[in-house]
Amino acid sequence: MSERYSRQIAFYGVGEEGQAKLRASRVVIVGMGALGTVTANNLARAGVGYLRLVDRDFVELSNLQRQVIYTEQDAAEALPKAEAAARHLREANSEIEIEPAVTDFNSSTAEALISDMDLVLDATDNFEARYLINETCHVLKKSWIYGGAIGSSGMTMNYIYGEDQPCFCCLAGPAAGGSGGPTCVTAGVLASATAIVSSYQCAEAIKYLTGNGDLRKTLLTFDLWENQFQEIEIIKDQDCPVCVHEEYTYYGKTQGMQAVSLCGRDAVQVIPEKTGDVDFERYAEKLGALGKVSCNDFTLDFDNGSIEIKLFKNGRAIIKHVDDESRAKSIYTEYIG
Ligand SMILES: [Zn+2]
Missing domain, CATH: 3.30.310 (TATA-Binding Protein)
Structure with missing residues (x-):
């Protein structure tokens, strides 16, 4: 038994067999901000064999409050987040492969970033990217786990391909430009909220990759400040443009500068x-x-x-x-x- 993973293997939901499945798994994390850093840290230490970390941005001082793997030095050097994250995580686990992808996640890049992966973890900060993940995963027959956080609240939902469950578009409605809603810049965000969302995503990811445990079928929401916690059943939209009609707004649409x-x-x-x-x-x-x-x-x-x-x-x-x-x-x- 591997010493490194002994506490995880001892857990009844993982075991030796589950650990071997994690080792053979390939996961892409889209976004290396507050959610992505917690998720990448968790999955790298859990022994997921291949992690692709996607981010277009570089480390800044205002990130350090919640983007848990970056350091002041990363911010001083303005390192690309994906690169800085890969460096730190390789120090935590040199037995797995970590691929930094310093690139924008958009209609031109989405397919290549997802197509050779077993699971997609959403750690983006905008709806457009989530619609694109949703559409691309549907086309490529991949599963993904949605996560979002703002202020002291957060939410997460699984989209497991082939299970005839509601997709992100069933939940959020057809794509319609910017939401105009609050953002982490205007409303702020607590690191405790992002850590919880990410922890739920990681637990679901480990269930999915090991094939053990029951995946949650509801939308989970909470607000730490208001002491609220809810699981909401989402009904599949029988007229959903994505998972029913397979009509895409973002997938395969980009052209030009x-x-x-x-x-x-x-x-x-x-x-x-x-x-x-x-x-x-x-x-x-x-x-x-x-x-x-x-x-x-x-x-x-x-x-x-x-x-x-x-x-x-x-x-x-x-x-x-x-x-x-x-x-x-x-x-x-x-x-x-
Ligand atoms: Zn749908």
């Missing part, structure tokens, strides 16, 4: 039509004449006093201090090409 305002960040993310390995040296030379340039293995930062660009290795960029998406696109075209 995209610009998306990053919620509450005073920044816009720009993704060029074609992504690929960017030659930082060439850009450092080109942009060095126009402003200050600094580089590490993952990002190139440009700052000329009014425009600030963080360019990632695959050509994606975050343009700071702009809120207008078309302005961001033109800055990208002007400076990056």
Whole structure:
């Protein structure tokens, strides 16, 4: 019996056989923020054999209150979250494979990020990404576990493919642009709330991957501050565009250069039509004449006093201090090409 997992193997729901199944499992975690860091930490230590960590962003000081695996040093270096998380988790468990995917999760990337995985864990912070996970999983016949938290409240639900259960679209209704609701920037969020959501997701993931235990079939919601806890039965929408009619709003829809305002960040993310390995040296030379340039293995930062660009290795960029998406696109075209 493996010493490392002895306490987990001793648990009746896992055992030697369950542990071996975890070892053979491949899980993708979409988003490495508050939920994703707790989930990745939990599943890496639990011995899930292959973890793909997806995140488009880099570590900042305001993350440290709840994004439990990052350090002040990560924030000082502004490391990409997926990369920083992979580094820390490899120190916790060197026996498993951890793949950092520093990329935006969108219609162009979703299929490749999910298709070779056994299970998808949602740790995103927006509805658009969840609709896309839902649609992509339905197309690829994959199961996924939804999780969300804001303020002191949280919720989670399983979507197990093939069980004729309600999907995320049955729950949330057909996709209809931004929700306009509160976000973690405006309403704040407690680390205790995100940790609970993530812990539920991980327990369900371990049930699913080991094939043991009864997966929860309800939507679970709670509010720690208001002392509320509820399980709600969700009815499958017999007219659901996704799981009944297989009509997709996000899956396979992206084309051309995209610009998306990053919620509450005073920044816009720009993704060029074609992504690929960017030659930082060439850009450092080109942009060095126009402003200050600094580089590490993952990002190139440009700052000329009014425009600030963080360019990632695959050509994606975050343009700071702009809120207008078309302005961001033109800055990208002007400076990056
Ligand atoms: Zn549905």
